[in-house]
Amino acid sequence: MNIKDRILEIVPEAQFAEQGDLTATIPAESFHALAEKLRYDEDAQFDFLLSLTGMDWGETLGVVYHLESTKYGHSIVLKTMTANRENPELPSVTDLWKTADFNEREVFDFFGIRFVNHSDMRRLYLREDWVGYPLRKDYDDSLNPLRMTNEVTEDTTDELSLDDEGNLVNKTNVLFEDKEYVVNIGPQHPATHGVLRFRTSLEGENIKKIEPYCGYIHRGIEKMNESLTYPQTLALTDRLDYLGAHQNRHAVCMCVEKAMGVEVSERVQYIRTIMDELQRIDSHLLFYSCACMDLGALTAFFYGFRDREKILDIFEATTGGRLIQNYNTIGGVQADIAPDFVKNVKEFIVYLRPILKEYHDVFTGNVITQQRFKNVGVLTREDAISFGATGGTGRASGWACDTRKRKPYAMYGKVDFKEIVYTEGDCFARYMVRMDEILESMKIIEQLIDNIPEGDYQVKMKPIIRVPEGNYFASVEGSRGEFGVFIESHGDKFPYRMKYRSTGLPLVSVVDTITRGAKIADLISIGATLDYVVPDIDR
Amino acid sequence: MEIKKPKIKSMQYEDFQDNEYLEKMVAELNAEGTNVLLGKLDDLINWGRSNSLWPLTFATSCCGIEFMALGAARYDMARFGFEVARASPRQADMIMVCGTITDRMAPVLKRLYDQMPEPKYVVAVGGCAVSGGPFKKSYHVVNGVDQIMPVDVYIPGCPPRPESFYYGMMQLQRKVKLEKFFGGVNRKEKEEK
Numbered sequence: 035m036n037i038k039d040r041i042l043e044i045v046p047e048a049q050f051a052e053q054g055d056l057t058a059t060i061p062a063e064s065f066h067a068l069a070e071k072l073r074y075d076e077d078a079q080f081d082f083l084l085s086l087t088g089m090d091w092g093e094t095l096g097v098v099y100h101l102e103s104t105k106y107g108h109s110i111v112l113k114t115m116t117a118n119r120e121n122p123e124l125p126s127v128t129d130l131w132k133t134a135d136f137n138e139r140e141v142f143d144f145f146g147i148r149f150v151n152h153s154d155m156r157r158l159y160l161r162e163d164w165v166g167y168p169l170r171k172d173y174d175d176s177l178n179p180l181r182m183t184n185e186v187t188e189d190t191t192d193e194l195s196l197d198d199e200g201n202l203v204n205k206t207n208v209l210f211e212d213k214e215y216v217v218n219i220g221p222q223h224p225a226t227h228g229v230l231r232f233r234t235s236l237e238g239e240n241i242k243k244i245e246p247y248c249g250y251i252h253r254g255i256e257k258m259n260e261s262l263t264y265p266q267t268l269a270l271t272d273r274l275d276y277l278g279a280h281q282n283r284h285a286v287c288m289c290v291e292k293a294m295g296v297e298v299s300e301r302v303q304y305i306r307t308i309m310d311e312l313q314r315i316d317s318h319l320l321f322y323s324c325a326c327m328d329l330g331a332l333t334a335f336f337y338g339f340r341d342r343e344k345i346l347d348i349f350e351a352t353t354g355g356r357l358i359q360n361y362n363t364i365g366g367v368q369a370d371i372a373p374d375f376v377k378n379v380k381e382f383i384v385y386l387r388p389i390l391k392e393y394h395d396v397f398t399g400n401v402i403t404q405q406r407f408k409n410v411g412v413l414t415r416e417d418a419i420s421f422g423a424t425g426g427t428g429r430a431s432g433w434a435c436d437t438r439k440r441k442p443y444a445m446y447g448k449v450d451f452k453e454i455v456y457t458e459g460d461c462f463a464r465y466m467v468r469m470d471e472i473l474e475s476m477k478i479i480e481q482l483i484d485n486i487p488e489g490d491y492q493v494k495m496k497p498i499i500r501v502p503e504g505n506y507f508a509s510v511e512g513s514r515g516e517f518g519v520f521i522e523s524h525g526d527k528f529p530y531r532m533k534y535r536s537t538g539l540p541l542v543s544v545v546d547t548i549t550r551g552a553k554i555a556d557l558i559s560i561g562a563t564l565d566y567v568v569p570d571i572d573r
Numbered sequence: 574m575e576i577k578k579p580k581i582k583s584m585q586y587e588d589f590q591d592n593e594y595l596e597k598m599v600a601e602l603n604a605e606g607t608n609v610l611l612g613k614l615d616d617l618i619n620w621g622r623s624n625s626l627w628p629l630t631f632a633t634s635c636c637g638i639e640f641m642a643l644g645a646a647r648y649d650m651a652r653f654g655f656e657v658a659r660a661s662p663r664q665a666d667m668i669m670v671c672g673t674i675t676d677r678m679a680p681v682l683k684r685l686y687d688q689m690p691e692p693k694y695v696v697a698v699g700g701c702a703v704s705g706g707p708f709k710k711s712y713h714v715v716n717g718v719d720q721i722m723p724v725d726v727y728i729p730g731c732p733p734r735p736e737s738f739y740y741g742m743m744q745l746q747r748k749v750k751l752e753k754f755f756g757g758v759n760r761k762e763k764e765e766k
Contacts, residue, residue, distance in 0.1 A: 159677075160676075175712045178676070180676055180715060181676065181680070182680050182683060182721065183680065184684065185677070221678065221681055222631055222681065222685060223660070224660050228632070228633065228634070228637070229633045229678060249675070250633070250677050250678045250681070251673060251675055251678065252675055252677065252713050253673055253708045253713060253714050254708070254711040255708075257711070257712060258708070261710075269707060270707060273707065276634070276635040276638060320638070323645075336645055339642060339647070340645065340647065343642070343647045356639070356732075356734065357635055357638055568633075569633075569634040569635070569672075569673075
């Protein structure tokens with residue numbers, strides 16, 4: 035079935051853009067009805083909201099939705115906008131996709147668009163007393179000096195809803211009652227893996243509700259990108275999810291290359307794929323170390339870090355960087371691989387195989403591990419899709435969401451590897467997915483490492499890179515989920531808007547759902563196995 | 574009693590590159606003079622303090638991973654006595670600001686700093702903590718932690734290599750060795766007006 039015809043059937047006034055990805059512009063009044071049809075209709079079934087991006091087009095404010103169907107694999111981009119810049123209001127889609135909850139709060143935070151029927155319209159990243167909306171083009175930064183007063187945390191939140199007669203009414207929702215016992219965890223807490231803050235309502239030892247607070251490491255990278263040239267924006271991508279630095283940068287390079295129609299050489303594709311997989315092993319080793327340390331197994335932490343250093347050595351020899359490598363460039367990579375790269379990688383793989391067995395001996399079979407991981411924090415497949423929790427978390431819940439399989443890029447279409455899928459959805463499944471993925475990554479590297487073809491490592495690019503006008507989206511499988519880049523270009527050397535699909539934001543939004551009723555100590559197991567990186571959430 | 578140049582076991586005095594500020598501190602101490610008994614006691618206490626600096630586990634972003642690498646086997650900060658990372662500011666001697674400090678985090682960091690007992694030290698690790706680093710122009714990033722609290726040692730890098738961490742930490746050790754524990758040049762916070 036043609037999706038374009040289908041949309042025109044429901045909303046005749048929809049407009050389609052020809053440039054870039056297939057994009058439909060829908061008037062705000064009919065947007066929710068269309069979204070509902072696309073979500074639930076048997077032959078559409080767009081059940082995965084990949085990305086939700088706020089936009090400022092000068093005259094209008096709007097939102098871009100990237101939808102996908104996990105059943106049919108088709109995708110569509112929807113746009114909706116409002117011309118009212120004073121009080122912009124758009125319909126909320128939180129009732130259709132749960133991931134819209136946090137994403138719409140993000141859009142409200144950055145653009146001031148209020149979503150009708152969203153039950154929790156608070157800022158997500160910035161302080162409550164922040165003046166203005168930073169990603170609007172007319173934002174004035176001088177209104178927001180550094181405030182050193184302690185932030186007040188409100189227990190209530192606003193909702194803009196429609197009453198029976200169709201009028202907009204303001205409603206106040208209560209997050210935590212006065213009598214509730216609320217424990218504050220973070221932002222400086224070793225088990226939150228960064229500066230994340232949870233307010234946890236407890237009933238005895240059981241968790242009643244968790245309210246995550248983000249933004250303690252929000253650096254405004256997306257806004258900064260709007261005044262940086264394309265090659266300059268690359269430097270900041272490595273600092274988003276620093277355990278997926280190669281993959282993040284790969285995504286941005288791929289998106290710009292796709293937009294400009296640049297073909298990179300096969301040698302570059304090989305190098306990028308190998309580097310991505312090494313990075314994935316690096317990230318999963320760190321995951322293992324930290325998850326074990328959170329559960330009190332300090333020896334395992336030393337083991338994991340000992341072996342991770344070997345990967346960092348390989349990175350350093352080729353790229354010059356340990357943690358942040360700045361290696362991919364638009365049209366290639368920064369430098370050719372080091373002379374002993376192939377030898378070192380092969381030695382490392384031979385070294386790691388028996389070590390992995392040792393890891394399992396040390397930690398996996400342990401009674402404490404089993405009891406703290408099994409049947410704890412169960413995430414169902416439906417919730418995983420609805421929240422957009424991709425990566426190891428989604429695959430542990432039985433959702434085959436690997437971007438490398440769904441939308442093969444670089445060399446992934448040509449190598450043989452298995453997508454690890456568990457169905458339990460608990461902490462133990464999430465842990466095992468990552469441990470097994472290390473083996474698959476090694477398998478991919480082994481298939482490629484001996485056959486790196488000769489060729490250039492960098493395509494000659496123009497000194498100033500201009501991306502043709504249009505919308506572009508590219509995504510890669512990051513270390514902890516699908517990392518996507520959305521670029522809207524107006525033909526300049528700067529992107530008009532550059533949005534990253536954070537891999538961590540959906541993972542944090544599921545915390546409340548899967549911890550309900552669990553013990554407070556389980557929060558640590560759940561947080562450890564969700565494996566989020568906070569700078570990637572906050573961007 | 575004459576105060577001599579600070580010596581630490583791990584590295585020779587001459588191998589450090591920034592000795593001017595220490596020479597200034599030595600000159601100041603000698604100008605003020607001290608009692609032999611208290612001076613010797615100071616030396617002893619500072620010897621102990623400089624070799625057991627307890628950091629607060631505080632990391633906001635990338636530099637935090639390198640901080641973890643310090644604690645792990647290859648770089649092993651236990652060799653210098655830094656391994657007792659405390660999760661509570663009340664037990665920590667120093668705070669290593671690893672990573673970007675944003676506008677929302679700044680009051681929280683200041684509160685952590687205020688909760689630490691004196692004498693306390695601040696090490697700004699990485700470009701972001703030193704000056705805002707690559708995010709200097711952002712609307713939500715503090716351009717250097719020295720805007721909100723006094724900094725003892727700056728460690729540049731993005732992120733700094735573990736070796737740079739150690740260079741900075743040893744600088745701090747030398748600085749600790751030149752303090753009068755019983756008053757005098759111990760850094761006092763300016764009173765807020």
